[in-house]
Amino acid sequence: MELLGLMLALFGAAIAGGMAGVGSAVGIGVAGESAAGVMSEDPDKFVQCLLLQALPGTQGFYGFIVVFMVLNKLQLFATPVPVTWVQGLAIFASCMPVALACWYSAIWQGKTSAACIQMISKKPEAMGKALVLPAMVETYAVLSLLTSILLLTFGVQLG
Amino acid sequence: MSYMYAVARLRANENRFLDASFFSRLIDSATLEDALKALGETVYAQWAAGSSEASLDRIIDSELIATCEELARFVPDKELIGIYRMTYDFNNVKVILKSLFKARENGERRYDLLSKLGAVDAESLIMLIEGEEYGFLPYGLGDVIRRCLAVWDQSKNPQQVELILDAHMFDVMRATAEELDAKLKTSNIARWVRHRIDAENLRNAVRLQRMNYDAASALPFFHKGGTIGPDGVAKLMGEPFETWGKSLSHTDVGAALELGQDKTDVQAALSDISKALDDYLIRVLDKAKYSASAPENVILYLLRKEEEARNLRIALVCVAKGLNREFARRLLSRGR
Numbered sequence: 001m002e003l004l005g006l007m008l009a010l011f012g013a014a015i016a017g018g019m020a021g022v023g024s025a026v027g028i029g030v031a032g033e034s035a036a037g038v039m040s041e042d043p044d045k046f047v048q049c050l051l052l053q054a055l056p057g058t059q060g061f062y063g064f065i066v067v068f069m070v071l072n073k074l075q076l077f078a079t080p081v082p083v084t085w086v087q088g089l090a091i092f093a094s095c096m097p098v099a100l101a102c103w104y105s106a107i108w109q110g111k112t113s114a115a116c117i118q119m120i121s122k123k124p125e126a127m128g129k130a131l132v133l134p135a136m137v138e139t140y141a142v143l144s145l146l147t148s149i150l151l152l153t154f155g156v157q158l159g
Numbered sequence: 160m161s162y163m164y165a166v167a168r169l170r171a172n173e174n175r176f177l178d179a180s181f182f183s184r185l186i187d188s189a190t191l192e193d194a195l196k197a198l199g200e201t202v203y204a205q206w207a208a209g210s211s212e213a214s215l216d217r218i219i220d221s222e223l224i225a226t227c228e229e230l231a232r233f234v235p236d237k238e239l240i241g242i243y244r245m246t247y248d249f250n251n252v253k254v255i256l257k258s259l260f261k262a263r264e265n266g267e268r269r270y271d272l273l274s275k276l277g278a279v280d281a282e283s284l285i286m287l288i289e290g291e292e293y294g295f296l297p298y299g300l301g302d303v304i305r306r307c308l309a310v311w312d313q314s315k316n317p318q319q320v321e322l323i324l325d326a327h328m329f330d331v332m333r334a335t336a337e338e339l340d341a342k343l344k345t346s347n348i349a350r351w352v353r354h355r356i357d358a359e360n361l362r363n364a365v366r367l368q369r370m371n372y373d374a375a376s377a378l379p380f381f382h383k384g385g386t387i388g389p390d391g392v393a394k395l396m397g398e399p400f401e402t403w404g405k406s407l408s409h410t411d412v413g414a415a416l417e418l419g420q421d422k423t424d425v426q427a428a429l430s431d432i433s434k435a436l437d438d439y440l441i442r443v444l445d446k447a448k449y450s451a452s453a454p455e456n457v458i459l460y461l462l463r464k465e466e467e468a469r470n471l472r473i474a475l476v477c478v479a480k481g482l483n484r485e486f487a488r489r490l491l492s493r494g495r
Binding site for chain 2: 030033034035036037038040041042045111114115117118121122
């Protein structure tokens with residue numbers, strides 16, 4: 001049963017890191033297509049395009065933070081603590097907010113960034129506003145990260 | 160290539176559209192040389208260098224052709240550009256057929272009127288039609304050309320031939336748009352084609368009203384497939400022109416006609432209406448500009464480029480011929 005608990009916890013961590021990473025990759029890809037289109041005609045917009053394209057990448061890092069926290073919680077870097085299947089399931093559940101919200105928000109942030117890249121191609125002076133709009137989507141990725149951190153910290157007691 | 164890339168590239172290109180202040184400066188040019196010099200600072204520079212009054216059309220057409228060719232390189236579905244260029248192909252077919260009819264009566268062929276803006280090479284069209292190899296013609300034109308020739312033999316009426324070709328063009332346009340919509344799922348290009356048919360029908364209606372046609376005799380001139388049926392457009396005939404907007408107020412195009420309502424003289428309203436309908440066709444697609452990946456943006460871009468070309472032609476001709484500046488300003492379509 002101890003092994004099942006560990007498996008569930010690691011499975012949760014893997015989903016959190018994987019889904020957030022996939023979301024970021026798709027988001028950056030979508031924004032990158034838009035950036036490439038703009039830069040084909042106006043290479044001077046490279047810096048602005050790069051900034052906007054990078055925004056959906058943060059979700060991948062949030063996923064990684066949660067993976068790291070789970071590994072730390074299980075003390076896999078030192079002497080692993082025993083994990084019951086209930087504790088494993090609780091860790092699995094704690095990983096879900098970041099897995100789902102980061103996956104979906106990264107894709108939508110990518111779409112928003114793509115639209116904002118098109119906006120700055122016409123109105124370069126609106127760069128500030130162009131950064132704010134995708135950042136609004138980021139809010140929910142950050143909230144999901146905080147939820148996962150809180151659940152992992154206070155929701156699951158090991159040892 | 161994706162539409163996200165294509166639309167972003169079009170957005171960046173939109174910065175190069177000539178704006179209202181440029182047209183104003185162009186119209187105010189003292190000589191054509193000054194106007195061409197001003198044009199040399201724009202995307203038209205590569206075509207404007209060393210040009211004269213005789214080559215104004217070449218400058219504008221070259222830019223339009225270059226735009227279509229450039230778009231064809233990165234737009235995922237070439238059919239979108241095909242829908243736009245189709246009109247020029249069918250115009251070329253009309254020119255070739257009319258030339259053929261004239262030649263049969265020992266007249267002169269007018270191949271100088273052929274446009275290079277078509278998607279199909281005009282020389283190939285001449286070769287296929289004159290060589291009677293109709294089966295190789297694009298857009299399923301084979302049978303249509305045979306029908307046109309038969310109609311001509313019976314009636315000697317070029318207008319009837321044009322109507323057959325226009326009806327076929329709209330059928331092909333609609334079918335292409337519907338295929339595209341089915342493939343892309345997110346687009347509604349067929350809707351634009353329906354409005355395009357409406358605009359053409361209304362343009363015909365204004366011309367026919369000017370020639371005092373009644374509803375029954377005007378009916379064959381209106382095409383099927385629009386949001387307003389041919390009967391609906393024919394009903395307008397004989398009604399005072401200023402009431403047309405009200406009669407069509409239940410349709411989207413009704414608002415476009417309201418512009419001409421202050422003019423009881425149909426002739427004076429013709430250019431205003433024509434301009435308003437062109438503007439309307441752009442407005443139909445306006446919602447697409449809020450989407451970062453809507454395929455309709457490709458047609459929207461081409462229509463705006465065409466609008467720019469039309470305005471440029473007006474401005475340059477005005478300067479070259481020394482026409483009244485205010486008259487030229489009135490003719491210009493509103494820039495966006």
